[in-house]
Amino acid sequence: CLGYGLCVGTLLYTLSVDLAVVFGMITMVFNYIPEVGPFIAMVLPTPLILLDSRLQHPWATLMGAALGQLCLKFAWGNVVEVTLIDRDVQMRMHPVCILLSVAFFGSLWGPTGMLLSVPFMALVKLALLGESVPEAYRD
Numbered sequence: 003c004l005g006y007g008l009c010v011g012t013l014l015y016t017l018s019v020d021l022a023v024v025f026g027m028i029t030m031v032f033n034y035i036p037e038v039g040p041f042i043a044m045v046l047p048t049p050l051i052l053l054d055s056r057l058q059h060p061w062a063t064l065m066g067a068a069l070g071q072l073c074l075k076f077a078w079g080n081v082v083e084v085t086l087i088d089r090d091v092q093m094r095m096h097p098v099c100i101l102l103s104v105a106f107f108g109s110l111w112g113p114t115g116m117l118l119s120v121p122f123m124a125l126v127k128l129a130l131l132g133e134s135v136p137e138a139y140r141d
Contacts, residue, residue, distance in 0.1 A: 003030050003033040003034060004030055005078070005082070006029065006030065006033055006040075006074065006075070006078045007026045007027060007029045007030025007031075007033065008026060008030075009074050009078070010025065010026050010029040010043070010071055010074060011023050011025065011026020011027070011029070012026070013067065013070045013071065013074065014026065014047060014067060017063050017066055017067055017070075018056070018057065018063070019047055019050065019051055019054075019063070019067065020050055020054060021047075021050065025043070025046060025047045028043055028046060029043040029044075029071075036117045036118065036121065037117055040071075040075050043071075044067075044068060044071045044072070044075075047067060048064060051063050051064045051067060052064060092131060093124065093127060093128070093131075095120075095123060095124070095127065099123065100119075100120055100123065103119040103120065103122065103123040104116050104119045104120070106119070107119035107122060
């Protein structure tokens with residue numbers, strides 16, 4: 003999330019958008035909201051870009067910012083994050099566990115539960131593998 007926010011902030015800074023650092027930090031925070039957070043963060047700089055009188059071509063800057071953020075999200079979501087998650091052997095989850103958690107939380111909370119099921123299961127696994135659980139109970 004931090005790396006993605008830095009990349010978005012750098013992209014907006016290279017496009018001469020005011021408050022690029024602030025939008026990078028907002029993107030970092032909104033990236034923690036599953037599925038919709040990064041897209042909300044993409045829309046936030048739109049009024050600032052369109053109403054900035056210093057920009058020669060505000061529509062071109064807006065399209066560049068939107069396409070750049072989409073490309074960054076695609077690269078981070080499908081390449082960087084997958085590679086980082088795949089390297090962590092301890093936190094890997096079996097696909098059946100994921101499907102069961104999606105079904106359980108989906109029946110419990112509906113679509114919101116389906117979106118939050120995998121992060122919840124990761125938190126449960128992290129809590130069970132933590133130091134507060136005795137070694138005998140971890141397996």
